[in-house]
Amino acid sequence: MDLIQSIKEKAKSKKQKIVLPEGTEPRTVQAGQVIAEENLADAILLGNPEEIKKVAAETETDLTGVTVIDPNTSELIDELAETLYELRKHKGLSMPDAKKFAKNPLYFAALMVKVGKADGYVAGAENTTGDVLRPALQVIKTAENISTVSGAFVMVLPDQEYGSNGLLVVADCAVNPNPTAQQLAEIAYLSAGTAKSIAGIEPKVGMLSFSTMGSAKHELVEKVTTATAIAKERFSDLEVEGELQLDAAIVPSVAKKKAPDSTVAGSANVLVFPDLQAGNIGYKLIERIGKAKAIGPVLQGIAKPVNDLSRGCSVEDIINVTALTAVQAQNC
Known part of the structure; x- marks a missing residue:
């Protein structure tokens, strides 16, 4: 068994909830189908449901078994905004701004992981490394006694x-x-x-x-x-x-x-x-x-699993990194 297959088998053994905040990105949508079909993780796509449905139709993707959450209308938004406010108020963040940030899919994903609604997230297909890491470092933060990512x-x-x-x-x-x-x-x-x-x-x-x-x-x-x-x-x-x-x-x-x-x-x-x-x-x-x-790259040092994709990644890359993230989550 090769390493990728071994990682996938580990992921299947104890399924984790992995958020894909770039939920309207076509490769991510297609990856969601495979992740669900292969039982690699409970995949959560973030984004406008109608837009996601449109992309799924255009790519002939079946999202049966994939959870879709719209950060703008989610019942979680008040809890997540309050969490962000408490984490960042010493930096001058107001509650209205916390709510605004919490609706950003990358922050929404990080906050879901922070409050235990998800076990990790994977992004980077359409966002820079800095944009992917910033919410992770501000919300999830580094692991105990570790200062380096x-x-x-x-x-x-x-x-x-x-x-x-x-x-x-x-x-x-x-x-x-x-x-x-x-x-x-x-x-x-x-x-x-x-x-x-x-x-x-x-x-x-x-x-x-x-x-x-x-x-x-x-x-x-x-x-x-x-x-x-x-x-x-x-x-x-x-x-x-x-x-x-x-x-x-x-x-x-x-x-x-x-x-x-x-x-x-x-x-x-x-x-x-x-x-x-x-x-x-x-x-x-x-x-x-x-x-x-x-x-890889496998991001190390964050308290909960977060992994960054290349913007040139393939559907297969997203699937594999999601499986890898799920395995990391099993060890947290």
């Missing part, structure tokens, strides 16, 4: 020589341009959680650099070594090593020479890049040149 990819390699039988989790590839040592430590911890819950592997985390175990001296190297020390202290159960060059992290023969005493070097299956430039370039090299399948 990051984006990881699960890489499925055709050659099973590296990682855990060809599975690697790489981060941060989507959110933080220049993370601090403290942020890198949290990214390591969260990525290990993604490796367990999504990829189904026992994480061994390699903190990447252009140096291995002191082979070079530079402030960029020091940030990674500091991050490793913080991770080991804060997250005592985390199996993590750094700083490691990429080859020392994943190639056993190189690890024997460069880091012979490490239990992670040579067998790392979670790779934490030192900054977003390296992470974004790195995962795309693995995907394009290594012919790997990239699943």
Whole structure:
């Protein structure tokens, strides 16, 4: 069974309520049908019911089993607006403005998750990452004792020589341009959680650099070594090593020479890049040149599951990310 199918089977085992706030977007509407038919989640489309019905007709989509909610007329609006007001009144938000914001589908989705009416949401087919994340950070907020949101990819390699039988989790590839040592430590911890819950592997985390175990001296190297020390202290159960060059992290023969005493070097299956430039370039090299399948980005660090799509996503992408979000919700 491939990883996507495994994720779908997990999603089916304990169905979650996942909101799709871009409910009038054609690909999202089409995805709703498949999500319902395959029992991947209880899908909730947000938007004007007549518009959704029109899109469904135009795309020959059957929305049997899909819940449709209009934020403008929903009986939930007063409760959600009150919740938003209480969360943001210290920032000067008035009740009338809270009600206005609550009717925005992205805020409505985040508020549904906040008050327990849904378990997660997926958006981004027609909204920017910033627009998707803003309600999540203002309403749902970050997980307990976590201050950093990051984006990881699960890489499925055709050659099973590296990682855990060809599975690697790489981060941060989507959110933080220049993370601090403290942020890198949290990214390591969260990525290990993604490796367990999504990829189904026992994480061994390699903190990447252009140096291995002191082979070079530079402030960029020091940030990674500091991050490793913080991770080991804060997250005592985390199996993590750094700083490691990429080859020392994943190639056993190189690890024997460069880091012979490490239990992670040579067998790392979670790779934490030192900054977003390296992470974004790195995962795309693995995907394009290594012919790997990239699943994600999986957003990490938010208290409840929220995931961002590419605006160029396919119907299949929306289905898969919804299943992935449902699996994350099972672990919350």
